[in-house]
Amino acid sequence: MxxxxxxxxxxxxxxxxxxxxxxxxxxxxxxxxxxxxxxxxxxxxxxxxxxxxxxxxxxxxxxxxxxxxxxxxxxxxxxxxxxxxxxxxxxxxxxxxxxxxxxxxxxxxxxxxxxxxxxxxxxxxxxxxxxxxxxxxxxxxxxxxxxxxxxxxxxxxxxxxxMLAEYAAYLRGLVDLSRIRPLKVVVDAGNGMAGLTVPAVLGTAAGLPALPLEVVPLFFELDGTFPNHEANPLEPANLVDLQAAVLAHGADIGLAFDGDADRCFVVDERGAAVSPSAVTALVGLREVAKELAAGRTPTVIHNLITSRAVPDLLTAAGAQVVRTRVGHSFIKARMAEHRAVFGGEHSAHYYFRDFFFADTGMLAALHVLAALGEQPHPLSALAEMYEPYVASGEVNSTVADAGAATARVRDAYLAAYPDAVVDHLDGLTVAHWDDAHPQWWFNLRASNTEPLLRLNVEAADEDIMIKVRDDVLSLVREEMQP
The missing domain is CATH 3.40.120.10 (Alpha-D-Glucose-1,6-Bisphosphate, subunit A, domain 3)
Known part of the structure; x- marks a missing residue:
């Protein structure tokens, strides 16, 4: 057959x-x-x-x-x-x-x-x-x-x-790490391709000059059976080894890459995960500053799941911000259309005009290392500037009828919050964010491949986030109640 x-x-x-x-x-x-x-x-x-x-x-x-x-x-x-x-x-x-x-x-x-x-x-x-x-x-x-x-x-x-040496030299030419303060960096390659690329880019394996970095390697052996943990740092369980190693070695930062090393996740010196939205804001502001210094008006792309802090901070810095659907083909298309200098997603895909409008976790990592090493404070203090709100993370629900569940949520929230802002760019987004009301937004969208609804909530504080998250989940899962 x-x-x-x-x-x-x-x-x-x-x-x-x-x-x-x-x-x-x-x-x-x-x-x-x-x-x-x-x-x-x-x-x-x-x-x-x-x-x-x-x-x-x-x-x-x-x-x-x-x-x-x-x-x-x-x-x-x-x-x-x-x-x-x-x-x-x-x-x-x-x-x-x-x-x-x-x-x-x-x-x-x-x-x-x-x-x-x-x-x-x-x-x-x-x-x-x-x-x-x-x-x-x-x-x-x-x-x-x-x-x-x-x-x-x-x-x-x-x-x-x-092409490895040329790839490493190309990336090193985009971010200067030669003058940063010395940093100890733990890198978890998850037995994936970062085991090849990290020694070339952050080390001297590609014949490039040494950087002021002490790299502590975790699981650099290339092994497609993934003997230590899944090469998916988006799942918190797969960050545990990195978090422990950062604390054990007294490192300044931890980096984790997925199997094909195109996504990079960041852990601070306390072992706490830094959200991809915070990384998007941090890297985006660096690229915006570079464009403004060159006399150009920068455009930055973000998908609709990233934190509200991303457009707020970038707009305040002088960037034009474009919101797009989830998915690399959508964000790459918008990157090219607007000739955007940078783009970021909640899933830790980061896109750069100077990298053919494509995504590269390694270049994002270089920017984070530069931002950390160019100032004296720990990463936890630096990251706080870019994470002012509380997010639920993605919560999945298995449903028989995604359309009916989404309609229940939409109708309930429109009735309860008639002044809320609703859009359907990618699933259902409801936002209730102004100075006169509790500040929150959520997005509910169907999976392309599974009978799932994916919920993301963000709010000004944890109590509000938990209430909105639980209320939406109750409506989504109503059909499952006895």
């Missing part, structure tokens, strides 16, 4: 279990489809391909490359890399790219993140749906591989290039 690609090619990328969902045959079909839908129409003669530390990566890359080569496209393999390392290669080589990774998913999974030349995103509405349709036809009828117009071109060629 042929694989149904609708089960593994979603809104932003390809993700599935190996080999039952994502096999070499599927990878080859997607490679051929990518050549036809993206590389060919763009006139791209080559595609850059990389992979993370999962054991299934090399075989899938080989099959994907075979599909490209058969369609007449050259393949530049950069081997083991982080996802932002692949974006860097796509940017500097001006070539479409494919990164084989399942990010923080368990070892049984793998996937593909695709981009156009210059690291421009390929999502459901920007080519991924077409890639799925063409690849499905190829799987259903393998003879179709030779039937497409233009596929009679000479086969492409495969070459291997090591």
């Amino acid at each position: 042929t694989t149904d690609l609708g089960t593994i090619i979603k809104a932003y990328d390809v993700r599935g279990t190996v080999p039952d969902q994502l096999s070499p045959d599927v990878a080859r079909a997607i490679g051929t489809a990518f050549a036809r839908v993206v590389a060919g129409p763009e006139g791209a003669r080559r595609v850059v391909v990389g992979h993370d530390m999962r054991d299934s990566g090399p075989a899938l890359v080989e099959a994907f490359a075979a599909g490209l080569v058969a369609a007449g496209v050259d393949v530049v393999r950069i081997g083991l890399c982080s996802t932002d390392g692949l974006y860097h290669a796509s940017g500097v080589l001006d070539a479409p790219g494919a990164m084989f990774t399942a990010s923080h998913n368990p070892a049984a999974y793998n996937g593909i993140k695709l981009c156009r030349a210059g690291a421009r995103p390929v999502g459901q509405e920007t080519g991924l749906a077409e890639v799925r349709e063409v690849a499905q036809r190829l799987l259903d009828d393998p003879s179709a591989e030779t039937d497409a117009p233009g596929d009679g071109a000479a086969p492409g060629e495969v070459s291997d290039v090591d």
